[in-house]
Every structure is written in C-alpha cells, then in structure tokens.
Amino acid sequence: MIRRPSPPTIIALAGGIIAAVWVAFLAVPHLAGWRSPLDALEATLADLRLLMAGPATAPADVVIVAIDDATLEAAGAGFPLPRARLADIIRNVAAAGPKALAVDILLLDAKDTPTDAALAETLTRTPSVIAAAGRFTDVRNIVGLPQTTSELWPQPVFTNAASVGLVNIVTDSSGAPRHIPLLYFTSHGLQPSLVLMAAALYLGAQPEIGVDFVRIGTRAILTDFGFHLPLRSIGPTGSVRTLPAREFLSATDTKALTGRIAVLGFTATAVGDRFVTPFDPVTPGVEVLAGAIGQLIGNDGLQRTAAIRNWDVAATSTLAVGGAIAAAYLPVSFGVSAAAAALALWLGAVCLLFAEGYWFSAALPLAGSLPPVIGVSLARHLYERRQAWQFGRAAEMLRQFHPPALADRIAHDPAFLREPITQHLAIVFVDLAGFTQMSEALGLAATRDLLKRFHSCVAQEIEAHSGVVLNYMGDGAMAAFGLPEARRADADNALKAAFALVAAVRGLTLPTDGTSGSVVRIGLHFGPVVVSRLGHDRHQQITIAGDSVNLTSRLLEVAKAETAAIAASSDLLSAMTGAAEPAPDARRTVSIRGRTAQVEVALWSFLPPVQTDNAGDVSR
Numbered sequence: 001m002i003r004r005p006s007p008p009t010i011i012a013l014a015g016g017i018i019a020a021v022w023v024a025f026l027a028v029p030h031l032a033g034w035r036s037p038l039d040a041l042e043a044t045l046a047d048l049r050l051l052m053a054g055p056a057t058a059p060a061d062v063v064i065v066a067i068d069d070a071t072l073e074a075a076g077a078g079f080p081l082p083r084a085r086l087a088d089i090i091r092n093v094a095a096a097g098p099k100a101l102a103v104d105i106l107l108l109d110a111k112d113t114p115t116d117a118a119l120a121e122t123l124t125r126t127p128s129v130i131a132a133a134g135r136f137t138d139v140r141n142i143v144g145l146p147q148t149t150s151e152l153w154p155q156p157v158f159t160n161a162a163s164v165g166l167v168n169i170v171t172d173s174s175g176a177p178r179h180i181p182l183l184y185f186t187s188h189g190l191q192p193s194l195v196l197m198a199a200a201l202y203l204g205a206q207p208e209i210g211v212d213f214v215r216i217g218t219r220a221i222l223t224d225f226g227f228h229l230p231l232r233s234i235g236p237t238g239s240v241r242t243l244p245a246r247e248f249l250s251a252t253d254t255k256a257l258t259g260r261i262a263v264l265g266f267t268a269t270a271v272g273d274r275f276v277t278p279f280d281p282v283t284p285g286v287e288v289l290a291g292a293i294g295q296l297i298g299n300d301g302l303q304r305t306a307a308i309r310n311w312d313v314a315a316t317s318t319l320a321v322g323g324a325i326a327a328a329y330l331p332v333s334f335g336v337s338a339a340a341a342a343l344a345l346w347l348g349a350v351c352l353l354f355a356e357g358y359w360f361s362a363a364l365p366l367a368g369s370l371p372p373v374i375g376v377s378l379a380r381h382l383y384e385r386r387q388a389w390q391f392g393r394a395a396e397m398l399r400q401f402h403p404p405a406l407a408d409r410i411a412h413d414p415a416f417l418r419e420p421i422t423q424h425l426a427i428v429f430v431d432l433a434g435f436t437q438m439s440e441a442l443g444l445a446a447t448r449d450l451l452k453r454f455h456s457c458v459a460q461e462i463e464a465h466s467g468v469v470l471n472y473m474g475d476g477a478m479a480a481f482g483l484p485e486a487r488r489a490d491a492d493n494a495l496k497a498a499f500a501l502v503a504a505v506r507g508l509t510l511p512t513d514g515t516s517g518s519v520v521r522i523g524l525h526f527g528p529v530v531v532s533r534l535g536h537d538r539h540q541q542i543t544i545a546g547d548s549v550n551l552t553s554r555l556l557e558v559a560k561a562e563t564a565a566i567a568a569s570s571d572l573l574s575a576m577t578g579a580a581e582p583a584p585d586a587r588r589t590v591s592i593r594g595r596t597a598q599v600e601v602a603l604w605s606f607l608p609p610v611q612t613d614n615a616g617d618v619s620r
Contacts, residue, residue: 015324019372033225042363043172047278053355055235059294064242066267071246087119092248094125096257100201104265107154120161127201128162144226147185165194179228199296230302233277304359312361316368323373420532426481426494427552433519435475465497491575523555524568526575564603
C-alpha cells in the first residue's frame with residue numbers, strides 16, 4: 001500500500017520544483033550574459049561592495065595627460081583644441097619617453113593638410129593608438145562580441161601613423177561604467193579596443209585570443225562573455241596620476257612619463273564623456289580608460305568569467321531549493337531563519353570575494369532564493385494555521401468527552417497514561433438521592449433535563465476547585481482531585497467542592513413544579529489508585545481503579561444510612577493541609593460492606609447558614 005506523503009513533504013517537493021524552475025528562468029540570461037531586470041539591482045550591490053572595499057591602488061605605470069580648462073586657456077583656444085597645438089602636446093609627450101601613447105580623441109574631420117600631416121608625424125615618434133567609436137544596436141553576433149552598425153574612424157592620415165582602437169564603454173542603467181569590450185565586429189572586420197591596443201603596445205606583444213581570455217605576452221586576462229573586461233572603479237577623480245597637458249605645450253624635461261604609458265584625453269568642463277562611479281558622479285571617460293589599461297597591464301581588476309557565473313547559478317539553486325525545503329519541513333520561524341542565515345553567509349562570502357577581485361553576483365541569489373522561500377513559508381504558515389485550527393477543533397471535541405484538564409493534557413501529550421501509573425488521589429462519588437421516585441414522577445423529558453442540570457452542577461463545582469469528573473453514572477458521578485498533576489491541597493479542594501456541590505444541587509429547580517430542594521449524597525476518600533486508559537486502542541477512556549475507589553463508593557451508603565449529605569474518610573481529613581471548615585457534625589467508626597476492617601468517617605448533615613459581612617463578602 002502506497003503511503004500518501006505528508007503535507008510538509010508535498011510542500012517541500014512543490015517548493016523545490018518551483019524554486020528550481022524559478023532559478024532556471026533567472027539563470028538563462030545570467031549565464032548567457034544578456035541584459036536582464038536584475039542588472040540594476042546587481043549594479044547597486046556592486047557599487048555597495050566597491051564602497052565597502054574602498055579605493056584600489058592606482059596603476060603606477062599609467063599616467064593621464066589631461067587637456068583641462070587651464071590647457072585650453074594656455075593654448076589660446078577653446079574647444080576643439082587646434083590640431084597644431086595637439087601636435088605640440090603629443091610631440092613633447094613623446095619626447096618625455098613613454099613606452100606607449102593612447103590618444104582618447106576622435107580625429108574625424110580633415111583639417112589643414114600640412115597640420116594633419118604634422119600631427120600624424122608626431123604619432124609615429126612613439127608607439128601610439130588613437131580612438132575610434134562605434135554605433136550599436138542591442139543585437140550581438142553568434143559568438144557574443146558587440147557588433148557595430150556603423151563606426152566613426154579617424155582620418156586615413158592618422159590611421160597610417162598609429163594603431164586604432166574603439167573607445168566604447170558599456171554602462172548600466174544608471175550610467176555607471178561596468179565593462180569595456182576588448183574586441184568588436186565592425187565594417188572593417190574584427191577590431192580591438194583602445195585599451196587592449198594600448199596595453200599591447202606597452203607590453204610589446206600582440207594580443208592572443210583564447211576561449212575566455214586574452215593573452216598579452218605572459219599576461220592572461222580572464223574576460224566575461226564576448227571578451228568584455230569587467231571594470232573596477234579605482235576611486236574618485238584624480239586617483240590615476242594626472243598631469244595637465246599645458247605642461248606639454250612646450251618642451252619639458254619631466255621624467256613622469258618615462259617608461260610608462262601616457263593616456264591623452266579631455267577633462268575640461270563640458271568636454272568629453274563623464275561617468276557616474278561609486279566614488280565620483282563626474283568621472284572623466286579618459287580616467288575610466290586609464291583604469292582599464294591599468295587592469296590589463298597589472299592584471300589586478302575584477303574577474304567575472306563563465307565559471308564564476310556557473311558558481312552563481314549553483315549557489316542560487318542550492319539556496320533556493322534548500323531554503324524551500326527547510327521552510328517546508330521546519331516551523332516557519334526556524335525555516336525562514338535557516339534560509340536567511342544561509343543566504344547571509346553566502347552574501348558575506350560574495351562581499352569578501354569581491355574585495356579580492358572576484359565578481360560573484362549578489363542580485364541572483366537574492367532574487368532567486370527569496371521568492372521561493374517566502375512562497376513556501378507562506379504555504380507552510382497556512383498549513384500550520386489549518387493544522388492549529390484542526391487541532392483546536394479536535395481538542396474542543398475531546399473536551400466534550402473528557403474533562404477539560406485531561407483533554408488539554410492528552411492533546412499536548414498523546415502518550416499520557418499509555419502506561420498505567422499509581423498515585424494518591426482525593427476521590428469523590430456523588431449521588432442524587434431519591435432519583436428513582438423523582439424520575440417516575442417527572443417523565444423521560446423532564447428527567448433528562450434534570451440530569452443535565454445536575455451534571456452541569458457537578459462539573460462546574462468540581463472543576464472550579466481544580467478537580468476532574470471522570471465518569472457520569474446516571475444520577476451519580478465520580479471525580480478525582482490530583483489529575484493530571486497532583487497538588488498539595490487536593491484533599492482540601494475535594495471537601496470544599498463537596499460543600500459547594502451540596503448547596504448547588506439543593507438549589508436545583510424541579511422541572512415539574514418549579515420547586516427546589518434536591519438532595520445529594522457525597523462520599524470522599526484519599527488513597528492510592530491505579531490511573532490508566534481502559535478500552536480498545538481506537539476507543540479509550542481514562543479511569544481510576546483500586547480499593548480506594550471501592551471504599552469511596554461505599555461511603556455513599558454510609559451517608560445514606562446516617563442521613564448525612566457528606567461522608568468523608570479519616571484518610572481524607574488527614575491528607576488535608578488544614579482543619580475542615582466547617583467541622584463535621586459527627587464522627588463514626590463504621591463497617592463497610594465487603595471489607596473486614598472498619599473505617600472512621602466524618603459526617604456533615606447540612607451546610608452551615610450563609611453569613612454576609614458589612615462589606616458584602618459572603619462567608620460560611
């Protein structure tokens with residue numbers, strides 16, 4: 001026979017499947033390197049990690065030659081800078097002895113031919129790369145490289161004098177630079193980026209293209225999809241060493257560029273690109289390019305590879321599926337806490353790894369694990385609420401067939417009394433006197449009504465004094481004090497309940513004529529009993545057995561013979577913490593049917609009159 005799985009198992013299976021499908025849905029664009037709605041969240045979290053890690057060490061071998069406001073003023077011209085003055089700057093930069101020069105300036109239009117020729121000649125004095133730019137759509141070719149729809153190329157006179165590289169920077173939705181493609185498909189075929197060519201000229205080696213890396217000499221630079229170089233913002237503007245270009249309008253003997261790579265570009269107000277970074281909202285584009293060149297020649301930037309993206313998906317799958325299962329099987333608070341702790345640990349590791357240069361995604365595990373865990377937690381919460389409702393309903397039904405105190409104990413401890421126990425209890429038997437003649441006179445309906453009110457009186461008074469009614473027997477009942485837990489005042493409570501019960505039953509109104517005066521007899525004893533469950537496994541009741549029970553039932557006969565309302569054994573009086581109030585009307589040593597030894601009993605024929613003090617308090 002196939003067992004039906006439990007609800008938590010069903011929730012766990014469904015939650016695990018949904019979590020896996022959800023992670024797969026998010027993982028497809030992540031693994032393919034496509035843009036997705038998670039990019040904005042990842043960008044924000046990346047910026048937070050950059051701020052936590054703090055500014056990085058600026059590349060020592062990269063120096064920016066900045067055409068700033070002071071340079072334009074010193075050149076005696078605004079923007080654009082005359083090419084003759086640009087040629088002066090490049091000539092003097094080359095004379096300073098750099099190993100390579102990267103010019104982040106688009107030399108698009110043809111100017112005066114001699115001037116352009118002079119500028120081209122200066123570019124030949126040191127290994128140089130000049131800027132081109134591409135225009136794009138969102139379409140990538142089959143191998144994932146960015147493909148231009150058109151390009152802005154320098155004039156042929158300049159391309160014959162220097163290498164050419166594209167200067168496009170990939171930004172996120174906020175405008176922050178995130179990647180620089182190292183290779184492009186263009187109308188001229190496969191073209192490198194300016195930063196790749198600058199690094200290659202500086203290192204004196206041609207780039208070699210691998211599966212997911214670019215090698216320049218002995219340096220292998222791991223790349224993201226489509227040979228994109230992940231960018232690590234170094235710090236606020238000026239973090240990369242910067243020299244004003246006005247110093248190179250004329251000959252200079254500076255040694256700051258010797259053996260280094262010079263990056264020439266605009267930083268003047270309202271000229272050139274500006275980018276938002278975590279450290280500065282107006283970082284010049286030339287500084288972003290200089291930082292990227294530093295990453296290539298120093299190999300100390302961020303790494304975000306296909307392998308790292310695979311780890312992102314594996315970690316997210318583990319967190320999502322594991323969190324869903326934990327939320328399904330554990331109570332909601334524990335399950336959610338366990339899933340949150342696991343997610344927090346992984347995100348902490350992601351932050352530490354980011355500081356070491358490994359860009360693992362923080363957005364993917366958050367977006368991949370939180371919805372499934374929250375959904376499963378909600379399902380588990382609804383299940384627990386329904387279970388609690390069913391439990392409460394079952395407990396309520398159980399109270400209708402067991403004393404409330406015992407019903408609550410069984411509901412919270414189903415193993416209660418599976419094995420019989422022996423303990424001392426205060427036992428009470430109650431009997432409605434003259435019931436046979438009364439029922440004959442009342443008829444069936446009125447008799448049932450009288451018994452219902454009588455049983456209600458018994459239950460109310462017994463439970464009000466911390467006792468439990470174990471059984472109703474027609475016009476009688478059996479109760480015990482000391483279940484489910486024994487108390488020091490059990491004997492006292494039993495006698496107080498007997499006094500209260502006599503008064504309550506005497507106040508019952510007869511259904512036939514509205515008169516009152518029903519008589520009750522009560523027997524009380526304190527002694528050892530066996531408390532156990534009796535009956536079949538599918539239908540049980542809690543009861544007590546032993547000589548003490550038999551003796552207590554016989555005390556009803558003693559009360560009847562002595563015309564008393566209450567007959568209590570001396571054992572009950574001895575078990576009390578104090579003296580009986582009121583004192584018994586009489587004490588007798590009597591014989592008990594079926595027993596050889598006589599028993600000393602205390603008898604009360606009636607309750608003392610009710611007295612009220614001036615404050616209105618009732619006492620006996």
